[in-house]
Amino acid sequence: MTALQSREFSLPVRVYIEDTDAGGIVYYVNYLKYFERARTEYMRSLGYDKPAFPGDDLMFVVSEANVSYQSPARLDESITVTARITNTGAATLTFAQTVLRGATCLVNGQVTLALVNSEDGRPRRLPATLRQKVADS
Amino acid sequence: MTALQSREFSLPVRVYIEDTDAGGIVYYVNYLKYFERARTEYMRSLGYDKPAFPGDDLMFVVSEANVSYQSPARLDESITVTARITNTGAATLTFAQTVLRGATCLVNGQVTLALVNSEDGRPRRLPATLRQKVADS
Amino acid sequence: MTALQSREFSLPVRVYIEDTDAGGIVYYVNYLKYFERARTEYMRSLGYDKPAFPGDDLMFVVSEANVSYQSPARLDESITVTARITNTGAATLTFAQTVLRGATCLVNGQVTLALVNSEDGRPRRLPATLRQKVADS
Amino acid sequence: MTALQSREFSLPVRVYIEDTDAGGIVYYVNYLKYFERARTEYMRSLGYDKPAFPGDDLMFVVSEANVSYQSPARLDESITVTARITNTGAATLTFAQTVLRGATCLVNGQVTLALVNSEDGRPRRLPATLRQKVADS
Numbered sequence: 001m002t003a004l005q006s007r008e009f010s011l012p013v014r015v016y017i018e019d020t021d022a023g024g025i026v027y028y029v030n031y032l033k034y035f036e037r038a039r040t041e042y043m044r045s046l047g048y049d050k051p052a053f054p055g056d057d058l059m060f061v062v063s064e065a066n067v068s069y070q071s072p073a074r075l076d077e078s079i080t081v082t083a084r085i086t087n088t089g090a091a092t093l094t095f096a097q098t099v100l101r102g103a104t105c106l107v108n109g110q111v112t113l114a115l116v117n118s119e120d121g122r123p124r125r126l127p128a129t130l131r132q133k134v135a136d137s
Numbered sequence: 138m139t140a141l142q143s144r145e146f147s148l149p150v151r152v153y154i155e156d157t158d159a160g161g162i163v164y165y166v167n168y169l170k171y172f173e174r175a176r177t178e179y180m181r182s183l184g185y186d187k188p189a190f191p192g193d194d195l196m197f198v199v200s201e202a203n204v205s206y207q208s209p210a211r212l213d214e215s216i217t218v219t220a221r222i223t224n225t226g227a228a229t230l231t232f233a234q235t236v237l238r239g240a241t242c243l244v245n246g247q248v249t250l251a252l253v254n255s256e257d258g259r260p261r262r263l264p265a266t267l268r269q270k271v272a273d274s
Numbered sequence: 275m276t277a278l279q280s281r282e283f284s285l286p287v288r289v290y291i292e293d294t295d296a297g298g299i300v301y302y303v304n305y306l307k308y309f310e311r312a313r314t315e316y317m318r319s320l321g322y323d324k325p326a327f328p329g330d331d332l333m334f335v336v337s338e339a340n341v342s343y344q345s346p347a348r349l350d351e352s353i354t355v356t357a358r359i360t361n362t363g364a365a366t367l368t369f370a371q372t373v374l375r376g377a378t379c380l381v382n383g384q385v386t387l388a389l390v391n392s393e394d395g396r397p398r399r400l401p402a403t404l405r406q407k408v409a410d411s
Numbered sequence: 412m413t414a415l416q417s418r419e420f421s422l423p424v425r426v427y428i429e430d431t432d433a434g435g436i437v438y439y440v441n442y443l444k445y446f447e448r449a450r451t452e453y454m455r456s457l458g459y460d461k462p463a464f465p466g467d468d469l470m471f472v473v474s475e476a477n478v479s480y481q482s483p484a485r486l487d488e489s490i491t492v493t494a495r496i497t498n499t500g501a502a503t504l505t506f507a508q509t510v511l512r513g514a515t516c517l518v519n520g521q522v523t524l525a526l527v528n529s530e531d532g533r534p535r536r537l538p539a540t541l542r543q544k545v546a547d548s
Contacts, residue, residue, distance in 0.1 A: 016314060017326060018164065018307045022157035022212045023463075028473045029155065029443040033292045036440075040290060050350050052291060052434075062439045066477040075159045076324050153451060154463060155444045160326075165336045166310075169303040170429045177427060187487050189297075189428060199302045203340040213461050292438065296431035296486045303429065349433045 006085035006137045009042035013099075015077045025072035031107045032065060035097045038083040039111070046133040054130055059118040063092065067109035073099060079106070085134055091115050091123040093134075143222035143274045146179035152214045162209035168244045169202060172234045175220040176248070183270040191267055196255040200229065204246035210236060216243070222271055228252050228260040230271075280359035280411045283316035287373075289351045299346035305381045306339060309371045312357040313385070320407040328404055333392040337366065341383035347373060353380070359408055365389050365397040367408075417496035417548045420453035424510075426488045436483035442518045443476060446508045449494040450522070457544040465541055470529040474503065478520035484510060490517070496545055502526050502534040504545075 013034050021027035043051030052060050073079050080100040087094040092114050099107040115124045150171050158164035180188035189197050210216050217237040224231040229251050236244040252261045287308050295301035317325035326334050347353050354374040361368040366388050373381040389398045424445050432438035454462035463471050484490050491511040498505040503525050510518040526535045 014311075014315075016307070016311055017158050017160075018166065018310065020159035021154050022159075022161045023154075023470065023472075024159045024161075027155065028476070029440060029447075032440040032443070033290070036292065037288075037290055041288075044350075052349070059434065061434075061483075062480055064477075064479050065439070066475075068475050069473055072472075075326070151448075151452075153444070153448055155447065160333065160335075165339070166303060166306040169306070170427070173303075173429065174425075174427055178425075181487075189486070196297065198297070198346075199343055201340075201342050202302070203338075205338050206336055209335075212463070291432050291434075292440065294433035295428050296433075296435045297428075298433045298435075301429065 004085060004088045004131060004134050006042070006134050008082050008084040009038060009045065009137075011038040011041050011081045011083075013037065013079050013081050015073050015075055015079065017075060020075050023072075025074055028067075028069055031067065031069075031099055031109075034079075034081045034099060035083070035095075035109060035111055038081040038097060039095055039113075042083045042137075046130075046137055053118070054115070055127060057118050058124060058127075059116055060093075060113045061116055061121075062111060063114040064112040065109065066111075067107060069107050071104070071106045073101065073106050077101065086110075088126065088131065088134065090125055093126070141222060141225045141268060141271050143179070143271050145219050145221040146175060146182065146274075148175040148178050148218045148220075150174065150216050150218050152210050152212055152216065154212060157212050160209075162211055165204075165206055168204065168206075168236055168246075171216075171218045171236060172220070172232075172246060172248055175218040175234060176232055176250075179220045179274075183267075183274055190255070191252070192264060194255050195261060195264075196253055197230075197250045198253055198258075199248060200251040201249040202246065203248075204244060206244050208241070208243045210238065210243055214238065223247075225263065225268065225271065227262055230263070278359060278362045278405060278408050280316070280408050282356050282358040283312060283319065283411075285312040285315050285355045285357075287311065287353050287355050289347050289349055289353065291349060294349050297346075299348055302341075302343055305341065305343075305373055305383075308353075308355045308373060309357070309369075309383060309385055312355040312371060313369055313387075316357045316411075320411055327392070328389070329401060331392050332398060332401075333390055334367075334387045335390055335395075336385060337388040338386040339383065340385075341381060343381050345378070345380045347375065347380055351375065360384075362400065362405065362408065364399055367400070415496060415499045415542060415545050417453070417545050419493050419495040420449060420456065420548075422449040422452050422492045422494075424448065424490050424492050426484050426486055426490065428486060431486050434483075436485055439478075439480055442478065442480075442510055442520075445490075445492045445510060446494070446506075446520060446522055449492040449508060450506055450524075453494045453548075457548055464529070465526070466538060468529050469535060469538075470527055471504075471524045472527055473522060474525040475523040476520065477522075478518060480518050482515070482517045484512065484517050488512065497521075499537065499542065499545065501536055504537070
């Protein structure tokens with residue numbers, strides 16, 4: 001088994017009032033929602049209609065998230081959220097993610113997903129087809 | 138079957154940054170979350186450990202919500218949220234709800250819950266025990 | 275002053291995990307976020323870059339929201355959210371809104387916005403240019 | 412200037428439907444909201460009525476958040492969220508945080524706040540009174 005990397009996937013996102021807080025900027029917690037939308041659409045682009053459930057009894061859960069905040073996004077801005085797989089384990093996918101205003105990085109992070117059995121929560125090996133799709137992307 | 142009314146149940150709520158928006162006030166959508174917390178704790182006070190699931194295969198869903206906004210709550214305020222059953226149907230509970238700062242009403246609304254079968258979503262009669270507990274409250 | 279109506283504006287929305295709840299469906303509170311996204315994009319289509327702040331010292335606030343829930347949207351669905359102005363007052367805009375799966379209405383509601391002075395919160399007359407843009411849309 | 416540590420502050424939290432997702436568990440993003448509630452109440456316990464704004468023109472912003480997920484919290488559970496300052500810099504506070512079910516750690520993380528000028532966003536030294544209050548806590 002070799003570690004796989006993917007291309008970088010980009011998703012345009014509009015900042016709505018629901019995303020902001022009393023500081024007038026995007027509530028820092030909500031960037032994690034943006035990150036997930038980009039991961040989800042990347043998986044959908046690989047052919048997964050239900051990206052969080054990539055097979056019978058299979059479910060992705062987040063096992064770790066690390067986020068670094070440089071500069072805030074603001075109401076009504078049009079921003080870009082990226083997702084790129086930088087590492088794979090037997091049962092895990094690690095994404096490098098960014099939130100960009102044009103070429104400026106506002107937020108970056110790393111999120112690791114673990115594939116588990118949706119019944120008992122135990123780790124499950126990434127299916128070969130999924131690994132192949134990631135490698136081809 | 139007679140329409141039942143309950144006492145008014147009160148829940149103290151603190152406003153956190155997660156609740157606010159770029160206007161510096163509580164995001165109006167989030168008062169519906171406050172309303173639900175008060176309904177949930179009212180049901181818990183009646184002895185329901187899982188208030189949204191008051192019996193085998195039974196689930197409450199919201200069928201209607203009407204909210205009127207008079208004045209906003211602000212970050213770090215300590216407010217009170219109330220819930221009172223004003224009407225019951227064969228399969229429904231209607232709550233009158235308010236958000237108060239001291240004696241001042243900031244938001245008021247009416248929320249109707251329907252009891253359904255959690256498998257097929259069909260309406261189910263309110264159990265007699267539930268009706269009794271509401272009447273006694 | 276005559277009451278104005280607008281065309282119906284439609285916005286495609288994807289359901290993400292952030293939108294769902296333990297019932298496996300969209301958390302009913304979150305349809306109000308969808309409604310607001312559609313209203314915001316409708317206003318943006320009229321030329322307002324900051325739809326919630328349509329002029330110096332002017333701000334829209336929600337004064338009333340009534341929502342009726344027929345059927346739930348589910349994770350990963352692609353739905354449509356509509357917004358149409360059905361009534362205008364001196365300082366208010368009332369929108370009829372729906373959430374659709376294809377031609378099936380899942381949720382519908384009515385939301386009234388009031389234009390206020392952002393400093394003192396007092397009602398302000400809708401600017402003639404805004405009324406004209408709505409009438410022309 | 413010496414690095415300061417605080418006692419561990421604990422906040423009881425109830426899991427509501429608003430906190431859950433389609434997996435039937437707390438949406439992983441929302442633990443960051445729980446973390447913030449505990450930090451906020453810790454600061455309030457030190458005498459700060461507006462914990463995010465601990466002085467004129469001063470504002471705390473999150474500069475880094477690292478979260479590790481071991482086991483999920485579920486609807487209607489009563490959990491405990493902790494906050495403890497483990498490190499201080501000239502302009503930063505670093506908190507170690509956990510979410511506990513009884514003695515079992517479900518989620519743990521580390522969140523760094525930076526004190527900035529609320530006008531220009533520039534880092535500002537932690538006031539001596541704040542450092543003293545942390546040291547005494």
